[in-house]
Amino acid sequence: xxxxxxxxxxxxxxxxxxxxxxxxxxxxxxxxxxxxxxxxxxxxxxxxxxxxxxxxxxxxxxxxxxxxxxxxxxxxxxxxxxxxxxxxxxxxxxxxxxxxxxxxxxxxxxxxxxxxxxxxxxxxxxxxxxxxxxxxxxxxxxxxxxxxxxxxxxxxxxxxxxxxxxxxxxxxxxxxxxxxxxxxxxxxxxxxxxxxxxxxxxxxxxxxxxxxxxxxxxxxxxxxxxxxxxxxxxxxxxxxxxxxxxxxxxxxxxxxxxxxxxxxxxxxxxxxxxxxxxxxxxxxxxxxxxxxxxxxxxxxxxxxxxxxxxxxxxxxxxxxxxxxxxx
Amino acid sequence: xxxxxxxxxxxxxxxxxxxxxxxxxxxxxxxxxxxxxxxxxxxxxxxxxxxxxxxxxxxxxxxxxxxxxxxxxxxxxxxxxxxxxxxxxxxxxxxxxxxxxxxxxxxxxxxxxxxxxxxxxxxxxxxxxxxxxxxxxxxxxxxxxxxxxxxxxxxxxxxxxxxxxxxxxxxxxxxxxxxxxxxxxxxxxxxxxxxxxxxxxxxxxxxxxxxxxxxxxxxxxxxxxxxxxxxxxxxxxxxxxxxxxxxxxxxxxxxxxxxxxxxxxxxxxxxxxxxxxxxxxxxxxxxxxxxxxxxx
Numbered sequence: 109x110x111x112x113x114x115x116x117x118x119x120x121x122x123x124x125x126x127x128x129x130x131x132x133x134x135x136x137x138x139x140x141x142x143x144x145x146x147x148x149x150x151x152x153x154x155x156x157x158x159x160x161x162x163x164x165x166x167x168x169x170x171x172x173x174x175x176x177x178x179x180x181x182x183x184x185x186x187x188x189x190x191x192x193x194x195x196x197x198x199x200x201x202x203x204x205x206x207x208x209x210x211x212x213x214x215x216x217x218x219x220x221x222x223x224x225x226x227x228x229x230x231x232x233x234x235x236x237x238x239x240x241x242x243x244x245x246x247x248x249x250x251x252x253x254x255x256x257x258x259x260x261x262x263x264x265x266x267x268x269x270x271x272x273x274x275x276x277x278x279x280x281x282x283x284x285x286x287x288x289x290x291x292x293x294x295x296x297x298x299x300x301x302x303x304x305x306x307x308x309x310x311x312x313x314x315x316x317x318x319x320x321x322x323x324x325x326x327x328x329x330x331x332x333x334x335x336x337x338x339x340x341x342x343x344x345x346x347x348x349x350x351x352x353x354x355x356x357x358x359x360x361x362x363x364x365x366x367x368x369x370x371x372x373x374x375x376x377x378x379x380x381x382x383x384x385x386x387x388x389x390x391x392x393x394x395x396x397x398x399x400x401x402x403x404x405x406x407x408x409x410x411x412x413x414x415x416x417x418x419x420x421x422x423x424x425x426x427x428x429x430x431x432x433x434x435x
Numbered sequence: 436x437x438x439x440x441x442x443x444x445x446x447x448x449x450x451x452x453x454x455x456x457x458x459x460x461x462x463x464x465x466x467x468x469x470x471x472x473x474x475x476x477x478x479x480x481x482x483x484x485x486x487x488x489x490x491x492x493x494x495x496x497x498x499x500x501x502x503x504x505x506x507x508x509x510x511x512x513x514x515x516x517x518x519x520x521x522x523x524x525x526x527x528x529x530x531x532x533x534x535x536x537x538x539x540x541x542x543x544x545x546x547x548x549x550x551x552x553x554x555x556x557x558x559x560x561x562x563x564x565x566x567x568x569x570x571x572x573x574x575x576x577x578x579x580x581x582x583x584x585x586x587x588x589x590x591x592x593x594x595x596x597x598x599x600x601x602x603x604x605x606x607x608x609x610x611x612x613x614x615x616x617x618x619x620x621x622x623x624x625x626x627x628x629x630x631x632x633x634x635x636x637x638x639x640x641x642x643x644x645x646x647x648x649x650x651x652x653x654x655x656x657x658x659x660x661x662x663x664x665x666x667x668x669x670x671x672x673x674x675x676x677x678x679x680x681x682x683x684x685x686x687x688x689x690x691x692x693x694x695x696x697x698x699x700x701x702x703x704x705x706x707x708x709x710x711x712x713x714x715x716x717x718x719x720x721x722x723x724x725x726x727x728x729x730x731x
Contacts (some may be wrong), residue, residue: 111704116511122568124568125569126568126573129569130573133578134577134578134581137581137582137585138581138585141582141585141586262717266710266713266714266717267710269657269709270657270706270709270710270712270713270715271706271709272661272664272665272680272702272705272706272709273661273665274664274665274668274681274684275664275680275684275698275702275706278688278691278698278702279698279699279702280697282692282698282699284692286691286692339450370576373576373577374576377576377577377580378576378665378668378669381486381669382668392577392580392582393669394583396580396581396584396585396671397584404577404581405676407577408577408578408581411577412573415573
């Protein structure tokens, strides 16, 4: 147990440094790059004095270090600030009279919390589809690396990895949603709106999972302990179920932590944008276009924190599966 | 010189290339890729049809096999009457340029940092490992969308963002190869006869460890081309009127129901290019594993 505690302590403190670093990079980036967010807020008709007044009220004219310090102080109290653009009612009003000042603006944390369930539902369904598809295929291909199934699996994953997600999304919308009218596509009015975007995510994930799983199953089948088990009279099925699968799950877990976390997040953002799906990605992309700094910062910090946590959890679980891996 | 050339196929790198060449998917991928490459270089040069000139009379023309198609526009035209074959090919040029240059950039940065930190160790090594650790937890897409979205995107900024996101992976792989290489006999021998560190790194270690990593770069070119398309689609890539897959697809979605070919045709070209690159890259990767026996 002692190693778990020291491991957690070390990794969490490292994670905190990473989060602060990402926060600072995004924070300073947004302030270096030309383009005044206050101009976006008040619209082109407002006078220069009004712009300066609101900028001063928001603290946007203070030195950057002061701004970042203030941001961190608020962050430590769980406050990610208020959106520049979005109102509490959910409408976004750039340039309107009522949009001036921050009294009526939505909390960034509330905005993020309201979109996260949608994104989790999408990501969960995408991962579920991907695993349902790639676990049987990957294992079957890995058990007979020169067999016909392995060739099919290789072809499928080559095709999947070569399909640009934006194009696949448009094709599926055209065929399944518009022509066949099997599934709805744009926006969100119920669970069925999650299925099509989840399929896109699953295709991207499966391409990676099938290949990784089959090569790790192949490698483990060549280990001497598998032969030894068979020689001692254990059935091949038993060896596969109890030993091969368990040991091939460690590289899979690491894959999920290191590679698939970022991949999933990235493609989720794009897919949400294409399908106008009201999750975290759509919120972020819209925020970038509207120069809604607090929202971009908040999303960057929260997603970094989530990725850090996923990586820590993955390492903990793999240490639980294979006791030799002590960190 | 001639003698050296004859011996190339017996070196590790030569054997890897030979092993890849023996795979049918490598030949197939290479054939398709070279065909598309030549087409995208020469057809826009030779054709008298323009890819950007608007011809309202010819708009929404379907591919030639469908009713209403014309041999002048084999793959049809878009909402402004521009030839889709030419637009796809120029989009392919741009995607390839961005893909190759960005992978080249991350490879060069990663090679320099990786070899120096693997061979020399010390503080640079420590910093590099921390950076790559951190990079695993940084949502690259958010960083890219932020940088490109709030600045004015140009081809250079797109490449810069991709290099920024990708170099640590290369540095990490190359570092571990350089680390194991630096303990080998020939490096010690070079040191003993008085070769400088720079010379050892550039002339001895680099030629031995970089080619297998470069093989995997082929797969990354395909990935970067997808990123380029995504950026263009969101509107944060190379800007119109320059045709890119991203902005063609984004325009085409507005006319999806009546003129599906505007989105389907360019996507097919991108898909074919990506598939060929992935075939080549996978064959190289397998050949590398066969020749090196999984030691790397």
